[in-house]
Amino acid sequence: MTLDRHFVHRVEHSTIQSRYPRTVGRNARLGSHGNGGVDDVVILHTDTGKTGWGLAAGPVPEEVVGRSVGELIDPATGVTEPGLRGLDFALHDLAGQILDLPVHALLGGRGSTTIPIYDGAIYFADLDDAGGVDAVLAHCAADDAAGYRAFKLKIGRGNRWMDRAAGDARDIEVTRAVRAAYPKHRILVDANDGYDCDGFIEYLEAVADCDLYWVEEPFLDDADDLARLKKHLQGSQTLIAEGESNPDLEPLLEIAANGDIDVLLMDVVSFGLTSWREVMPRIACQASPHAWGLPLKTLYAAQLAAGLGNVPTVEGVPGTTDGVDTSAYRWADGNLTVPDRPGFGLTLA
Numbered sequence: 001m002t003l004d005r006h007f008v009h010r011v012e013h014s015t016i017q018s019r020y021p022r023t024v025g026r027n028a029r030l031g032s033h034g035n036g037g038v039d040d041v042v043i044l045h046t047d048t049g050k051t052g053w054g055l056a057a058g059p060v061p062e063e064v065v066g067r068s069v070g071e072l073i074d075p076a077t078g079v080t081e082p083g084l085r086g087l088d089f090a091l092h093d094l095a096g097q098i099l100d101l102p103v104h105a106l107l108g109g110r111g112s113t114t115i116p117i118y119d120g121a122i123y124f125a126d127l128d129d130a131g132g133v134d135a136v137l138a139h140c141a142a143d144d145a146a147g148y149r150a151f152k153l154k155i156g157r158g159n160r161w162m163d164r165a166a167g168d169a170r171d172i173e174v175t176r177a178v179r180a181a182y183p184k185h186r187i188l189v190d191a192n193d194g195y196d197c198d199g200f201i202e203y204l205e206a207v208a209d210c211d212l213y214w215v216e217e218p219f220l221d222d223a224d225d226l227a228r229l230k231k232h233l234q235g236s237q238t239l240i241a242e243g244e245s246n247p248d249l250e251p252l253l254e255i256a257a258n259g260d261i262d263v264l265l266m267d268v269v270s271f272g273l274t275s276w277r278e279v280m281p282r283i284a285c286q287a288s289p290h291a292w293g294l295p296l297k298t299l300y301a302a303q304l305a306a307g308l309g310n311v312p313t314v315e316g317v318p319g320t321t322d323g324v325d326t327s328a329y330r331w332a333d334g335n336l337t338v339p340d341r342p343g344f345g346l347t348l349a
């Protein structure tokens with residue numbers, strides 16, 4: 001097979017710097033999310049002059065030097081050994097470069113190459129900036145101007161930062177204000193487990209006319225509470241999205257099979273491309289790999305969506321990545337189109 005004729009000759013380490021367009025504030029469980037950050041990438045060089053690179057998705061094994069690319073990745077399934085998960089993205093990129101195929105084609109090309117993206121950066125601006133709810137609306141306006149047509153609002157202010165009743169009231173006020181300002185946009189809400197089931201159902205009753213697209217991580221995963229929430233949502237189109245933080249996979253798959261989770265969210269990088277390739281055929285609902293943290297993760301999740309299908313929307317992390325040419329990805333009116341270039345179609349300067 002073609003990949004067997006290419007041998008890893010050198011493993012190079014580097015970093016990339018992500019920059020958000022503004023400081024991203026608190027959510028229900030964590031303080032400020034800052035302005036971006038520096039992350040490790042790994043670059044694989046072959047004896048045949050091919051290069052593949054990607055975010056380091058875990059510890060990077062050096063002992064791949066001298067091994068053939070065909071031993072390390074099977075284009076049909078992903079990396080061949082658990083110890084290679086740190087190289088998941090670099091190896092998919094490298095296989096694509098060698099085979100002259102985009103990653104979404106390696107993954108099966110089961111989805112559309114144009115994917116709706118939602119804005120994942122609407123945090124608790126009202127708690128840090130002057131102007132209260134208007135501060136949140138200002139962030140929505142900035143991201144709308146940047147092309148977003150769907151907002152995910154962080155809620156759960158009463159979990160840690162405000163008195164419970166006042167925080168819940170502010171969540172309702174923010175949700176209603178964004179809906180009023182953007183009658184046609186999709187609105188998603190993410191509580192980062194900052195409610196209990198009773199409190200969350202009260203929140204939902206207060207925003208019942210806001211046509212929420214999905215509710216994410218409303219409370220700590222619990223099969224009975226999720227069944228209760230699903231029952232409450234009967235007759236509405238609102239989806240339940242779960243499974244981002246510390247996913248306990250098998251119970252989540254079971255809850256999804258019972259119909260009480262509509263969208264599974266395991267992280268695109270820490271859960272990984274190869275794991276998603278294994279799991280996607282087993283899940284009874286839709287999926288949307290969590291991408292928060294790095295604009296690059298949105299591009300990876302979009303490739304996964306185009307490749308594996310079954311992903312209705314992808315989390316957008318607004319911002320830029322220094323030294324990475326992302327211009328082959330097209331962004332228009334809330335949709336991202338992945339390129340038909342080999343690998344991820346991303347050049348590292």
Ligand SMILES: O=C([O-])C(=O)C[C@H](O)[C@@H](O)C(=O)[O-]
Nearest residue numbers: 027030120190192244290292
């Ligand atoms: O869905 C999301 O984007 C998140 O929940 C991101 C969180 O806000 C962030 O604190 C994190 O990554 O845990």
